[in-house]
Amino acid sequence: MSDSRVLLSIENLKKYFPLTGGVFRKVIGMVHAVDDVTLDIYRGETIGVVGESGCGKTTLGRTILRLLDATAGKITFMGRDITHVKGSDLRAIRREMQIVFQDPMASLDPRVTIKNSVGEPLLINGVARGPRMRAMVLDLLQKVGLTEDHLNRFPHEFSGGQRQRICIARTLALNPKFVVMDEPTSSTDVSVQAQTLNLMKDLQDEFGLTYMFISHNLSVVKHMSDRLAVMYLGKIVELTPEDIFRKPLHPYTFALVSAVPVPDPRFSGRAVILSGEVPSPINPPTGCRFHPRCIFAQEICSSEEPLLRDMGDGHLVACHFAGELDFGRSAQMEYARAAEAEAS
């Protein structure tokens, strides 16, 4: 673990939520939200995390930030084990790691002005107060494209996109190294989403940030990320530095990619329709967790759990038959091919 490029590394991270029932609130089961995830995050990169609802992507982000306590496993941040740090040590680490939530309206106090909302982290950590805080807040707001007039306004006076910018400004107040973006654009419109995504990229270059970008929108994650992790039922099934749609090796990734509607009517109706829905994480299927919905499933899939294997160039896949399966071509691939042909 002495690789200096690694900013944060997690090993065999698990987060189970107990399920209680009965008169004495006895633990009757466990929700396996994050189950045995190992991941290295490099300095300056954006790691994207995609998956359907309930796959544990948000829990993963929160557990890494110590907003939730891990059930098992180890989190190393800048060479230091932070899995069990407490008190002022934890607070010091929190300055380095921040999060942007999905709903900006819910994460801003409606009765606090923007100046005080953005300035609060500065105040709490004793960085600045009074006129100096105001100057710093103004500087941050200008970085995200807001002006001095906005300082004394309240959250309800802003549009959704502006509110998200305010939240981003607040996360940047303490000059963090690592920021988790938890579905930052899923509540905004297409045109505003483009603005927010561009802003995030600009800020990453300016502040030298490392992002973990969590979203269910494959196209957005793909646009933002250097590497992409696909999660299914608490596990990473595929981790790739390449274009995920070009060379998916896991059947789930392929189905996920092909289910994204292509914004071109020439390629409609070619989605691979997965049967059923995501099973409950309380009693996840044995073996490969995807096997009940997988069209390629064989006997071994229900008995043995596939481990993440390196398929070359850091492309990791957890599938018994990785590289041996022929998925055919998805609409996305055809669309890309056509777009490339048109461009050349």
Added chain:
Amino acid sequence: MSQSQDLVLSIKGLTTNFYTYEGVVKALDGIELSLKRGDTMGVVGETGCGKSVTAKCVLRLIEPPGRIDGGQILFYDRDPKTGETQETDIVQLTPLEMLSIRGNRIAIVFQDPATYPNPVFRIGAQIAEVVTLHQDLGREALEVRIKELEESLKNSPSPEHQAKIREQIEHYVSMLENPPKPDRKYARKAAWAKAVDMLRLVRMPSPDQIANQYPHELSGGMRQRALIAMALACNPSILICDEATTALDVTVQAQVLNLLNILKKEIGASILIITHDLGVVAETCNSVTVMYAGTTVESAGTKQLFENPVHPYTIGLLTAIPKLHENKERLDQIPGTVPNLINPPTGCRFHPRCAFATDICVSDRPSLEEVLPGHYVACHHPQGNL
């Protein structure tokens, strides 16, 4: 009215305002939309462009402080028995008259499958309610009754008893031609059977069992399918899907869109799909209407619109979505934000964000004109290949 022959819905100059304390929100300002019979049309636009308000106007679900202040919503309903087409202006109907159209001839599926089914009633009962409310179940109730009698005929002990049942069956069969008002008990049974049929139509596994379940026992995708079944229960002329797949995961969304594509062929209803996702439009619709800030900006066939967008807003919308295959550093963005509809911009409502805007855009409102066959645009400076 030769054109209206193949239309099922035609919205002309629809204007809807919301009278709030902060001022009059001009939510819809002269919407133009026409839906052909058997077509699937997508209505796209960003939050606040009025796409959901349009849907609610069509069903007359606008409540104070909102009010429909002008325009026409012409609904050409074809009687399934006689084949005659009847023109109705929905704006002029009384609330009572509207009851026979809403949920019956025009049905809607809303966005959030978690909140729309009533949590305390079984799925089957909720679908059956729609059926009992709108359909005269006389014939179906008689059929159920005859079927039950035939069952009991098999188990009947004595010949006299059998003769009695046969007599009853004959009596009911003779009534089939001209069924009377159904008996409550048998109408309920007939409606329930219809509900199970509807669940089967939307490809629900074991529909009998699902009909007996409560909404919380179903997953999001199944709930949405149950809502589609409910909407289709009365064979509507128009099915409106208001962001019907937005709350679903992509793989489940693909299932529902696939189902809509199949049902479209089976039921022969015209479908209006309201969405902000251009991918969904490309996947399911054969024509598109693009809305911006309460106005219709462009309307064309899906292929035409995606290949040759003409309005600057449509072009911006198409380029602002990140695409899976592209490796772009930055996305093309439309500057600014959607305007406040209390004080909408003068002239063309898009002009403050438009790169091609000139003086005329500030002063004059462009009207919707046909620039290419079947391709309508409201813009002073249309782009694209004309």
